[in-house]
Structure formats: structure tokens, C-alpha cells
Amino acid sequence: MTQSSAMSPAGTSRFDTPDSQTTAQQQVIRKVSRHLLWFLFLCFVLSFLDRINIGFAGLTMMGDLGLTGTQFGMATTLFYLAYIACGIPSNIALARVGARKWIGTLMIAWGLASTATLFASDASSLYLLRILVGITEAGFLPGVLLYLTFWFPAAYRARANALFMIAMPFTAGFGSAVSGLILGLDGTWGLHGWQWLFLLEGMPSVIMGLVVFGYLDDQPQRADWLDAEEKRNLARALAADAPAASRPAEKPVGLMRELLSPTVILFSLVYFCLVNTLAMIAVWTPLIIKSFNASGSNITIGLLASIPQICTIVGMLLWGMHSDRTRERRWHLVLPMLFAAAGWMCTAWSSHPLVQLLGVCMASSGSYTAMSIFWTTPDQALSFQARAIGIAAINAVGNLGSALNPLVVGWLRDLTQSFTAGLGYATALLVVGALLVFLLPIPSSRRILNQQPVREPSLGNP
Template identity: 75%
Template sequence: MTRSPIASATTPTVAGVDDRYQHVCKKISKRLIGFLFACFVLSFLDRINIGFAGLTMMGDLGLTGTQFGLASTFFYVAYIACGIPSNMALSRIGARRWIGSLMIAWGLASTCTLFATDATSLYLLRILVGVTEAGFLPGVLLYLTFWFPSAYRARANALFMIAMPFTAGFSAALSGLILGLDGIWGLKGWQWLFLLEGLPSVLMGCVVFGYLDDRPQQAKWLDGEEQALLQRALQADRAACTATATQPARSVWRELASPRILLFCLVYFCLVNTLAMIAVWTPLIVKSFNSASSNQAIGFLAAIPQICTIVLMIVWGLHSDRTRERRWHLVLPMLMAAAGWVLTALSSYPAVQLLGVCMAASGSYSAMSIFWTTPDQVLSFSARAVGIAVINAMGNIGSAVNPLVVGWLKDLTSSFSAGFAYAALLLVLGALLALRLPIAPPEPGR
């Protein structure tokens, strides 16, 4: 059996090394994951709050379903275009300064969405939010590779990424209540939504400058022995990835154009379609079950799928690390999510439809946390910053396409069922493609 990278890189007693490594990883998790989780909550909140704003914004601004979906499409077009240069900037400038600057910028842009007066102004403002928010998720995914070797990363990713369902659930309840502020100080409820959910990102961005460290060797909260242990583990992990690579040395851009990277992009594209559908359309989907429901009731009902998602993401990520298995931990939740959309489309009972949305949400987000443990296995260290951004950007074409397609299908059929079928079909295709991904199990010992 292959020895753990940390075991081979340090002292002879594997158990002792693993115990010390576990202590360091727990210390890093306590310091970084909770803080990055809070930042991601604000990021995702400013991305998805337009879904709840749409409950009243569409009528106030006279938007059709297609126009409303197009606003999200423009957001993701800007997001895709700026993700790669943003990650390149992070690798040069450092996470502390770059992430802090991004948070301040997107917080201001999201807040300014309250000034939208028609479809055109909404499009422009959502483009601005997409430009400024583009670098956060791929940037943090890259940042985590600087601190956690691959064998620990599924649980780290899961603990960080539960910010997405947590925010969706928290936002569902919070946004429903904020919409009730309609008319106070002359502002519409959706205007209050962008104001109260945008400004906290500006404040957190200021905190980032004083809290994050770019690399372990700069972390004063780790002692010298802990820094050395972690650095040796990361170097050994990097060497293990290089040793398992089958491709010859090549330029970064030729490496990124390889069929294997294209396959990762296609799988993520199929998966992201469902993630976008959940983020943008869940409030309107839940409302379609019972059009007489109040905004507050819709908010609390829309939180249920997110609670299920948080539980499954944590359990699934931990199970993947413990069993050292990635492929089926990626494929099975994608198929579960597809089954959820089919169930929602075929049933006419609201409780069963809600169960289907729960399956779709928990399956797709759990698959995403596992997916992001795998691309660095086929990326050289020099290509990792750009590679992660490329996969994220190309996959997020699904985020740009989905709102437009689903909005058009809803206008065409007066139902979300066709959109559910579209998302389910892509998930099945993505699961089949995932079976061909060049995924190796992480090294044992953690």
C-alpha cells in the first residue's frame, strides 16, 4: 500500500505523524474555514437574493420570465469572463488583498441593484455584480489547496461549501421577512433586500485585510514546527500528484486545452445547471406549488431543501475522505439529484414535489463538494490557479444558460416541468461523463 505523503515526508512513526497532522489541520480549519464560510455566505447571498427579489420585482419593473432569467444570464456571462483573470491576479497579489477588494466591490455593486428601474438597468447592475464576484469561489478553492492536502480536502470543501445551502435556507427565511418592509422610507421590499444584504459584504471585505494570511509560512498563529510539518505534507502531496500524472511536461495553456480538462469542464457544466436552477428559481418553484402562499411562507418552505443539503454535504464529504473514494461519491449524488427533478416534474402533490427539490438540492451540492477535490489531480502546480478558474468558468456557462432556458420554457409552457426535465437530463449526462474522469483515490493516512 502507498504510504501517506506526510508519513513519507516526516518522522518514521506514521501514527504519531498523523496525530500531529490532524492537530494542525484542525487548527487550520478553526482559523480559516469558519471565516471563509462567513465570506461565502455573503457572496452567495448577494448572488441569489435576486431570486427572492423577483417575487415582487418582476411586477414592479414589468419584467417577463424571460427578461428576469436574462438578468441572471448576464450576471453569469460576466462571472465567466472575469473568473480566469481574477484567479491569475490572486496568485500574484495574494488572497488577503484580492479577496478583501472583491468583497468590497461586489457588496457595493449588489447594494446598487436597488436603483434598477427597468430590464436594461437591471442587466447592467447584474453584470457589475458578476464582474466583481467572479474571482471569489475559484480563488478560495485555489487558496484551500495552499493549506489542505488532497486527502483532507473533501471535508474542508464540504465545510466551506455548505455556505451555499446554508445561505439559500437562511436567505429564504430572511428575504421573505425583508420583503415585508415594503413601503418603509419609500423603498420597495426588494429594494430593502439589496440594501440590507449587500452592505455586510463591504464590511467583511475590510475585515479580510487584517485576518487572512496568504500562505502557511506567513501564519503567526502556527508555530515553526506546525508550519514545517504542513509545508512538508503539501510538498509531498504535490509530488504524489506529479508522480501519478500521465501527461508529459507541457506549457500551461496546452495543458489546459487537453481532453481531460475539457471533460472536467463538461461534467461541471452539467452539474452547475442544477445549482443555478436551485439558486435562482427555488422561491418561484415553491410558489408554483401553491400560488396562494405568502412570501413569508414561501421563504420558510424554500429553506427545507437547504437544511437537507447541509446534512448530506457534511456526511458525504466525511465519508468520501474516510473511504478514500471520489468517483462514486460524485456520480451517485448527481443521479439522486436527477431523480429529484423527475419526481418534482411528474408529481402533482406539493409535499412530493418539495421532496424532489430536496433530493435535487442535496444531491447536486454534495456532488459539487466532491468534484472540487479532483481537478488538481490532473493539473500541474503551475497550471492550478488558471486551471481551477477555467473549469469553474466553463462549467458556469451552465449558470448563464439555465436561467434563460428555464425562463423561456416557463413562458412557453406556463410550468416549470420542462425545466425540471432539462436539468435532470443534464445531470444524467454529467454522471455518465464523470465515470470517465481520471480520478485517483487520495493518499491514505489521514
């Protein structure tokens, strides 16, 4: 995620845009992408690693602490319940104090909480520690999604989201390989392998949180790495797709009324259906792969678990570029969701290990690709005033799927002694979510680009 990642070999940018965009706007978007995306990518890598490393820790932690599948799933469920409860307050705080101060503080706090998980001694202590991680990490993803709307116009955001969100499959792949190796430290200095996992993967977030204070700017107007003309060009591009520009003059709508509108509820339901599969991948992939490769070592499981993530990174980048180029969102969201559903069916009902692994690859690439497209759309259906809380609300309600999935799948695994029923549950939700997408008020980027500019209010304190 360096400068080269935003530029093609020929020297052109992935952020090259339709002819209606000026060269000056293209140049400033390229500059913003080079400055921000690699850094936010790295922050998200650390965030996601501290969220999913419990999946690998579970390979040995469950035995060491005497946890059942239901208890292990409950630890993740409690994490997400805390995550959901704190997401909206955290985004309100970000909008008031600014991204630099708030994101830096969050990273330090969750890094310390994640590291402290090495002190878990039974189910109850694990529950408490995962709740602390959930509370402290809650604001990062919805906060950055909001933050990106301050810097990237809608027509560029599928690629921006994809370049940021590939941190999730990258972390799942890279983290799988590294976590498998760290578990090999079992017994070193009297610590279990899973304790080393939380220690070595938690402290980097603390260090990165300190760096955030000196690197991020709350808004373009405060960025000393942009000159005055670049700031004006970026402001014009952002103002052109302000949600208010696409709405006729009407009486102001109350904030709570907008958040409880059918639009927000529909977005939340679609994300709920999608997030169930994201949680399945994040928490259960190592154990799913272990279920059809019982003789494999932890290192082998880690390497196999990285294969779906490599496929996911490629899929996210290519599909995001295609969505922006065609300026279409709806089908670019539906098709990867159905592709992921087909993948879970392959994993659940095939007895051939290669087909099952292929199914995991399909589920991972489809669901993460759908997520990057999904987050290009909600801000265009919300007023600017409701955007901060609206994005957090959709993320929070959707993440009920993250809270529910580990508990349901853990219970079904204990009941049936296999993952087949749990995979069928995730498949059904993906199909339902894909059907609900057709009810969403998703504007095309072409319509957005043709809007007349309006003045965009600013958020974040200097």
C-alpha cells in the same frame, strides 16, 4: 462554523485521518480548519447571498418593473457571462497579489455593486447592474478553492470543501427566511421590498471585505498563528500530495496545451452539467415552490424554501466525511448527481405538493454534495503551475450552465406556463454529467497518501 464545528463532542476532529498520517500533521490540520473555515464560510455566505437574492427579489420585482420571465432570466444570464469572463483573470491576480488583498478588494466591490441593484428601474438598468455584480464576484469562489489547496492536503479536502461550501445551502435556507421577511418592508421609507433586500444584504459584504485585510494570510509560511514546527508539518503534508509527485519524469507541457487537454475539457463538461442544477436551485427555487403553493405568502414561501437547504447541509457534511474516510471520489460524485436527477423528476411529474417539495430537497442535497466532492479532484489532475488558471477555467466553463439555465428555464416557463420542461432539462444534464464522471482521471486519496514527498512551490505575496 466555530471551533466546535471542527470538533466532535468526544474531542476528536472531523479531520482525524488514516493511520499513515502523523499526529502532528493531524493537529496542524485541525488548527488550520479552526482558524480558516469559519471565516471563509462567513465570507461565502455573503457572496452567495448577493448572488441569489435576485431570486427572492423576483417575487415582487418582476411585477414592479414589468419584467417577463425571459427578461428576468436574462438578468441572471448576463451576471454569469460577466462572472465567466472575469474568473480566470481574477485567479491570476489572486496568485500574484495574494488572497488577503484580492479577496478583500473583491468583497468590497461586489457589496457596493449588489447594493446598487436597488436603483434598477427597468430591464436594461437591471442588466447593467447584474453585470457589475458578476464582474466583481467572479474571482471569489475559484479563488478560495485555489486558496484551500495551499492549506489542506487532498485527503482532507472533501471535508474542508464541505465545511466551506455548506455556506451555499445555509445561505439559501437562512437567506430564504430572511429575504421573505425583508420583502415585508415594502413601502417603508418609500422603498419597495426588493430594494430593501439589496440594501440590507449587500452592505455587509463591504464591511467583511475590510475585515479580510487583517485576518487572512496568503500562505502557511506567512501565518503568525502557526509556529515553526506546525509550518513544517503542514508543508510536509501538502508536499506529499503535490500533483508532480504522481507523474513520471517527462518533458514540460505548455500551460495552454494543458488547459486545452481532454482532462480539463472533461472536468469542465461535468461541472457544466452539475452547475445547471445549482443555478436552478439558486434562482428558481422560490418560484418553483410558489408554483405548487400558489396561495402561500412570501414569508411562507421563504420558510418552505429553507427546508431543502437544511437537508443539504446534513448531506454535504456526512457524505464528505464518508468520502474522506473511504478515500473514494468517483462514486461519491456520481451517486449524488443521480440522486439530484431523481429529485427533479419527482418535482416535475408529481402533482402532490409534499412529493414536489421532497424532490426539491433531493435535488438540492444531491447537487451541492456532488459539488463539494467534485472540487477535491481537478487539482490532482493538473500540474502545480496550471492549477490557478485550471481551476478558474473549469469553474468558468462550468458556469456557462449558470448563464444558460436561467435563460432556458425562463423561456420554457413563458412557453409552457410551468417548470416541468425546465426541470426535465436539468435532469437530463445531471444524467449526462454522471456518465462523464467515469471518464475523469480521478486518483484515490489512498494513492495520494502513499506518494513520496516533493517540494511544493509557494504562491502569493506577503
